[in-house]
Amino acid sequence: MTRDIHDVLESYASSYSVHRVLHDVPPHRVYEVTVDGVRAACKLARDSRAAPSVEGRVIEHVERETDVPVPHILTVGDVYFLTEWCDDAPDDQVSVTESEARALGASLATLHTQTSFESTGLLGESSTLTVRAQDTWSETLGEILSGVHDDLAGTGYEDVSERALSFVDCHREFFDAAGDAVLIHGDFVPSHVTFDQGEVCRVVDWEHAIAGPGEYDFARTELHVFDNPARENERHRDAFRAGYESVRELQSGSELRRRAYKALIFAFDIRQSFVQDQRTSDERERFNDRFRELAFHIIDEVEEAIDGGD
Numbered sequence: 001m002t003r004d005i006h007d008v009l010e011s012y013a014s015s016y017s018v019h020r021v022l023h024d025v026p027p028h029r030v031y032e033v034t035v036d037g038v039r040a041a042c043k044l045a046r047d048s049r050a051a052p053s054v055e056g057r058v059i060e061h062v063e064r065e066t067d068v069p070v071p072h073i074l075t076v077g078d079v080y081f082l083t084e085w086c087d088d089a090p091d092d093q094v095s096v097t098e099s100e101a102r103a104l105g106a107s108l109a110t111l112h113t114q115t116s117f118e119s120t121g122l123l124g125e126s127s128t129l130t131v132r133a134q135d136t137w138s139e140t141l142g143e144i145l146s147g148v149h150d151d152l153a154g155t156g157y158e159d160v161s162e163r164a165l166s167f168v169d170c171h172r173e174f175f176d177a178a179g180d181a182v183l184i185h186g187d188f189v190p191s192h193v194t195f196d197q198g199e200v201c202r203v204v205d206w207e208h209a210i211a212g213p214g215e216y217d218f219a220r221t222e223l224h225v226f227d228n229p230a231r232e233n234e235r236h237r238d239a240f241r242a243g244y245e246s247v248r249e250l251q252s253g254s255e256l257r258r259r260a261y262k263a264l265i266f267a268f269d270i271r272q273s274f275v276q277d278q279r280t281s282d283e284r285e286r287f288n289d290r291f292r293e294l295a296f297h298i299i300d301e302v303e304e305a306i307d308g309g310d
Contacts, residue, residue, distance in 0.1 A: 006258030099198035101236035105243025112214035178213035
């Protein structure tokens with residue numbers, strides 16, 4: 001379900017203005033607006049894949065329960081949410097300094113330390129933040145990957161999601177040995193985080209949040225920020241880990257699972273390349289072919305290590 005920005009604001013405010021589109025990347029669109037004299041940002045669903053109401057509840061929960069700085073929620077609707085305007089909202093930063101890498105790790109660990117759920121799972125739409133189903137971690141991964149597999153049907157890359165699904169299904173105990181469920185941001189990267197003098201001062205874009213083990217969030221940030229030599233961040237990997245472990249220890253024995261997560265994340269990234277459609281077809285094919293190669297290589301490598309440990 002989608003709605004026009006004017007319909008949304010009319011349902012909330014007695015007066016409003018729409019100033020500009022801040023971001024327009026499927027499945028959402030973000031606007032700068034003024035509502036009843038208050039400058040704000042509105043995140044609105046563009047198609048049925050979007051769940052901004054869940055994201056709004058996540059942000060409310062983070063503001064209420066943690067020390068992680070987030071925009072203040074004004075209201076949450078069925079297909080949108082409004083936040084107070086933040087002058088310190090993140091830009092498109094992709095690189096971090098050593099002190100920022102350490103702060104990134106510490107902030108992520110703070111999120112994981114100060115949140116908890118009874119089980120892993122996708123988050124449901126309600127007036128509070130709840131886990132939609134009481135799942136094991138392997139079941140949660142399977143549900144997410146099943147959605148990815150459906151989205152990749154007919155793209156030529158469904159073999160990646162099929163391999164990832166089989167990998168998780170065949171090694172459920174390996175994944176279910178992960179730690180307790182916490183709130184996972186899902187994309188804790190510099191373009192979603194603002195720094196001020198080496199400290200995190202704002203975190204946005206919680207649309208990928210789920211309940212799961214913190215090591216998954218750690219692996220995703222490590223992959224997208226510190227595994228990319230082109231961004232000149234690899235030398236700050238140790239600072240990121242040191243920052244994280246200054247607040248929360250990584251579970252003993254989680255190194256191989258964190259390696260495995262990266263294969264699954266490559267399947268997610270391939271799906272996102274089609275959903276967001278921000279590259280030319282040639283660029284997308286080049287990136288996705290590389291992601292497929294890496295995913296298959298990592299799965300083979302991890303399965304060999306698991307079998308060798310039996």
